[in-house]
Amino acid sequence: MSEKGHAQSGVRFGMVIDLDKCSGCGACSVACQAENNISFRPDESEKLRSITWMEIYQLTNGKDYPDFRQAFLPRPCMHCDSPHHSPCTFVCPVNATTRDENNGIVTHIYPRCIGCRYCMVACPYHARDFNWWDPSWPKPMESMLSPEVSTRMRGVVEKCTFCHHRMLKARSKAYVDGSDPNKATYTTACADACPTKAITFGNLQDEKSEVAKLSKDPRAFRILAKLQTEPKVYYLSKQDWIKKLSDNALK
Template identity: 55%
Template sequence: MKHNKAQKFGMVIDLDKCTGCGSCMVACMSENNVPFRKDESDKFLSITWMRVYRLTNGKPFPNTDICYLPRPCMQCAGQHEGHSPCVSVCPAIATDYSTETGIVSQIYTRCFGCRYCMASCPYHARYFNWWDPIWPDGMEKYLSPNVSPRMRGVVEKCSFCFHRYQLAKEKAFMEGRRNIEENEYQTACTQACPAGAVTFGDLNNPDHAVYNLVKPDHKHSGRPTNPHAFRLLERLGTNPKVYYLSSRKWVRQVGDNYLKNEAKVKKPVHHG
């Protein structure tokens, strides 16, 4: 019954639990064959599908507080489902929104590298392959066979480990099932997080943990009803499927832009 409905995979990241260890970033890179160069010091050229930001509340000691914020692709649905900032602008349909899973795909062999999607994404979740990937000697044997490596000149981004979804679906099909269980499809970052800060599942399914953590209001573009939950740049209307949890007010306010008369909080400072 309800399981036959379209799924809407989403992620909930508890910022009170995140320690900023970076396991999610590492897991993501190795899971998805993300290329890297010898010198990765220029972060404007690094490919990090999952990127952890370090935020502070900007207050002097002893009131200083910090927070780590992991940022995967938000898998935006837009105001009417499918009108994601990036999907709507791609001239060659190289990125598409699946109404079955709610995942924004990136078709590497279709992308011709105009980078319009990167210009459209306010989260900087999209990365360009400025170079051809070069793996250290022998490392190509350790690449995941389930994820195609990307060539120079195309854009890539977090896919919510879509290949894992495909594998889970295949397995279910072989076993004569139509649907997959919550634990059958989990992203690499979710499983790698030692603090259990990342939760992943179907936002349409009330049995799933993500649903219960944020209680999305699907009548209002999936806005969270949990008062501790928020989404990044909610006001832009991108309608992301990544939610953040925090008991700290300043952290929740960092998630969006406010005019001076709307919220009297000091703008936080970003440190790399």
């Protein structure tokens, strides 16, 4: 047991997103959709029904023209590291969503999920989406589904997994290569795609890792830190107005 109140290994995967570099292009979100077989519908403008693991929020400083400024904030699942439980894992009645204490990734097991959506209510970051419909793809596009990630079904909740399947692959590779699987590192699809290299992913526990260093940067902050959910996604910005918004509820 660590001071956090739960068993912890030396691996805690986390992410740092540099909002000063982020251009809001959305490549991370698209790469995530392609990587994770996220379904889409003809109308994606009803945002409460749209499934997006990496959501791009618009931030504005609320001032009048020409003092107005905007920024974009990519929001994956925060993989909260709060003691014992993340907000979502705490409420799940069927243990469909749990935190793997070996690496800190909050997973969601679709076959277990009964679709009660309690986790969606509990999540302060709106990181979870519900499958209101049977996912369907135009026939030719079924060819571009990845065999590494299962497609979901109607009636279950889904969310960012920190590309968990990539971690499993990295661990398998380490095992085959004869190195320690617990030391295997990997990157997520969003971090790979980012054209400005605003997203850094890695082991927060490893002092030497880029992500650990950046998470201690003076520009670093976390969203809704006051809730003590201990998100493992950090943001960097030198803009005060952006930092201030991090303490607001997301709209």
